[in-house]
Amino acid sequence: MRHILSILMENEAGALSRVAGLFSARGYNIESLTVAPTEDPSMSRMTLVTRGTDEVVEQITKQLNKLIDVVKLIDLAESAHIEREIMLVKVHAQGSYREEVKRLAEIFRGSIIDVTASSFIIEVTGAQDKLDAFLNALEEQSVFEVVRSGATGISRGEKGLHL
Amino acid sequence: MELSGAEILVQSLKDEGVEYIFGYPGGSVLHIYDALFKQEEVKHVLVRHEQGATHSADGYARATGKPGVVLVTSGPGATNAVTGIATAYMDSIPMVVISGQTPTPMIGSDAFQEVDTVGITRPCVKHNFLVKDVRDIAETLKKAFYIATTGRPGPVLVDIPKDVTDPAVLVSYEYPSKVSLRSYNPSVKGHKGQIKKALQVMLAARRPILYTGGGVILGEASEELVSLTKKLGFPITNTLMGLGSYPATDRQFIGMLGMHGTYEANKAMHECDTLIAIGSRFDDRVTGKLSEFCPDATIIHVDIDPASISKNVKVDIPIVGEVKGVLKEMLKLLDNGEFTPNPELTVKWWERIEKWRSYNCLEYDRKSTLIKPQYVVEQLYEVTKGEAYVTSDVGQHQMYAAQYYKFNKPRRWINSGGLGTMGFGLPAAIGVKLAHPDADVACVTGEGSIQMCIQELSTALQYKTPVKIINLNNGYLGMVRQWQEFTYESRYSHSYMDTIPEFMKLAESYGHVGMRIDKKEDVRGALEEAFALKDRTVFLDFITDPTENVYPMIEAGKGHHEMRLAPGMITDEDLA
Numbered sequence A: 001m002r003h004i005l006s007i008l009m010e011n012e013a014g015a016l017s018r019v020a021g022l023f024s025a026r027g028y029n030i031e032s033l034t035v036a037p038t039e040d041p042s043m044s045r046m047t048l049v050t051r052g053t054d055e056v057v058e059q060i061t062k063q064l065n066k067l068i069d070v071v072k073l074i075d076l077a078e079s080a081h082i083e084r085e086i087m088l089v090k091v092h093a094q095g096s097y098r099e100e101v102k103r104l105a106e107i108f109r110g111s112i113i114d115v116t117a118s119s120f121i122i123e124v125t126g127a128q129d130k131l132d133a134f135l136n137a138l139e140e141q142s143v144f145e146v147v148r149s150g151a152t153g154i155s156r157g158e159k160g161l162h163l
Numbered sequence B: 001m002e003l004s005g006a007e008i009l010v011q012s013l014k015d016e017g018v019e020y021i022f023g024y025p026g027g028s029v030l031h032i033y034d035a036l037f038k039q040e041e042v043k044h045v046l047v048r049h050e051q052g053a054t055h056s057a058d059g060y061a062r063a064t065g066k067p068g069v070v071l072v073t074s075g076p077g078a079t080n081a082v083t084g085i086a087t088a089y090m091d092s093i094p095m096v097v098i099s100g101q102t103p104t105p106m107i108g109s110d111a112f113q114e115v116d117t118v119g120i121t122r123p124c125v126k127h128n129f130l131v132k133d134v135r136d137i138a139e140t141l142k143k144a145f146y147i148a149t150t151g152r153p154g155p156v157l158v159d160i161p162k163d164v165t166d167p168a169v170l171v172s173y174e175y176p177s178k179v180s181l182r183s184y185n186p187s188v189k190g191h192k193g194q195i196k197k198a199l200q201v202m203l204a205a206r207r208p209i210l211y212t213g214g215g216v217i218l219g220e221a222s223e224e225l226v227s228l229t230k231k232l233g234f235p236i237t238n239t240l241m242g243l244g245s246y247p248a249t250d251r252q253f254i255g256m257l258g259m260h261g262t263y264e265a266n267k268a269m270h271e272c273d274t275l276i277a278i279g280s281r282f283d284d285r286v287t288g289k290l291s292e293f294c295p296d297a298t299i300i301h302v303d304i305d306p307a308s309i310s311k312n313v314k315v316d317i318p319i320v321g322e323v324k325g326v327l328k329e330m331l332k333l334l335d336n337g338e339f340t341p342n343p344e345l346t347v348k349w350w351e352r353i354e355k356w357r358s359y360n361c362l363e364y365d366r367k368s369t370l371i372k373p374q375y376v377v378e379q380l381y382e383v384t385k386g387e388a389y390v391t392s393d394v395g396q397h398q399m400y401a402a403q404y405y406k407f408n409k410p411r412r413w414i415n416s417g418g419l420g421t422m423g424f425g426l427p428a429a430i431g432v433k434l435a436h437p438d439a440d441v442a443c444v445t446g447e448g449s450i451q452m453c454i455q456e457l458s459t460a461l462q463y464k465t466p467v468k469i470i471n472l473n474n475g476y477l478g479m480v481r482q483w484q485e486f487t488y489e490s491r492y493s494h495s496y497m498d499t500i501p502e503f504m505k506l507a508e509s510y511g512h513v514g515m516r517i518d519k520k521e522d523v524r525g526a527l528e529e530a531f532a533l534k535d536r537t538v539f540l541d542f543i544t545d546p547t548e549n550v551y552p553m554i555e556a557g558k559g560h561h562e563m564r565l566a567p568g569m570i571t572d573e574d575l576a
Helices: A015-025 A054-066 A097-107 A128-137 B005-015 B027-037 B050-064 B076-090 B117-124 B134-149 B192-204 B214-218 B222-232 B263-271 B323-335 B343-358 B373-383 B396-404 B425-435 B456-462 B478-487 B503-509 B520-532
Strands: A002-010 A032-037 A043-051 A070-075 A081-092 A111-115 A119-126 A143-148 A152-155 B002-004 B020-023 B043-046 B068-072 B095-101 B127-130 B155-161 B170-172 B208-212 B236-238 B253-256 B274-278 B298-303 B317-320 B389-392 B441-446 B468-473 B513-517 B538-543
Touching (some): A002 A015, A002 A054, A015 A054, A015 B117, A054 A070, A128 A143, B002 B005, B005 B134, B027 B095, B076 B095, B076 B155, B134 B155, B253 B263, B253 B396, B373 B396, B389 B396, B425 B456
Parallel strands (some): B020 B043, B441 B468, B468 B538, B513 B538
Antiparallel strands (some): A002 A043, A111 A119, B002 B170
């Protein structure tokens, strides 16, 4: 099962490599990982998407909690949450296909942020499956570069990840 | 008080109450060595190889419960220390390692003796630090000692670039009286509801067994364990790391369990209905084949580390907490009459265990004219009256020591259980002897292991640490040879050393007493003579039977009931 771990950690040099090292050393899998500072400059927040059985994910969270730099963590997938990922796609767009790409971008609430005579760059934001669907909607040969940020997320309502 | 970084470091060690520091100087720690030179409280032990420094500090820590402290230089100094750090990490031993580093402006430039020490050690430390500012040294050291010694203990490394200890830069010094980390809260009390639930299950058990490990020793909970076991009247088995936490000569003790555990301990594990695991971590050498582990048991697990619970084996009643506190709570519930053990429930269970015990699985060929390694350990036990601190290396000799030396007190048995580090025994013994100068300290080793840190014989002379080295010399890497005999049709691939030094002469050239014993009738006398030489390190080279194997044995991937026993032994299965 897919799990989204949201981790608050000390904003210390090497904190990221402790997490990444733990995953490789224990053979866990990282699907995506994003990290950036938070409203509190002494901490950064990491969103890590992983897959595993309940037992494996339980071990992952216990092992993460053991890291001295990890302040707190939650598994977003356990309750109502919002998940977003940003994707930039560069497509070949010439002739009638230019209109087609524009329409598709609109349907997916994407925006075209760079235009040349032969290409567009489209920015799309959403959950993983929406971005996958947009890529599937484009003609396969037209896509020549895809950049995805990896998922980030937040839990709904009052509940959240604070100190 | 204004001090330099190097002086702050040394002063911090004093304020932390550090007695010994095991180390080896080099370029990036020269400022620190100069500060050490100007004082006498912190005694420095100059080892002959950095691996020795970590093992000596480790032995000191295991024998005292206090953190071991190490000082090494950058680059090779740090990498040589890694084996010893990993050894301490696997056995949860409190240790603080200070390593020098290339000056801050040169970090990352592939400077002379530069390695990414923080990166290299990250997977084998509880935590590590790189100190970039002289004003952070005292607080970082305080944190390092705090993290190393609390919760589930472990090694912590502090990497200090040379410019940070510059004698020309003076800053004010104050050693923090306490430290708290918002992300680290090590003190955990066991949940009272869970403790009651566990006791309920325990007291209803008909085939219970206590399986206890190194956590009892690390948590100083031996006394509570003994009281609880006595009150419950249950059989108890110890892991390799837990030996000594319960007196081995007591009737309720049924020996070590696991790969080379006793017949009765492993049989009892396999057939128990209630398993009470305390400060043990279900290591693969203990469990054998997981799918056949304790098939009928309700499993209770007390451990300070939540990550140890249900890691390898699914636990029914977990109790996360300090072992000592949990056992005290259990004792309280038994003492105030809320729970009462019923000895009648386990009468039949004990009858079966006594039957298993009567097979005497540790019996060996006593008529042989060769020196049997088991015999040497038995004699060592008698000569030292069971009171010695015994360190070991890794292999057959380690198992013989664990099986035949009956440890009655905690912290007496000192070995590398988790990592299985050859070369551990001698430097560890030096650390133990420094901690307990009046005690007998023996290092049980083999001709393979001893050569991995033999250079520490020189340290033993310089610091006058008279230990007795019991070398069980069978000419083979015995445990490898044994596996090759059992599973590779006796193809002894590279497990025989064609050339071995004359240890007697070697010991003498290091300034010690050397003895070579090749007759069975000389074993006892040699041991008595060696231990009578109170102020000398003695190397006893026992020429033992090269074909002897360690029994019982559960081969890798088999269950507790599938033991290979010494040839000629009769068991239930034979009789059935």
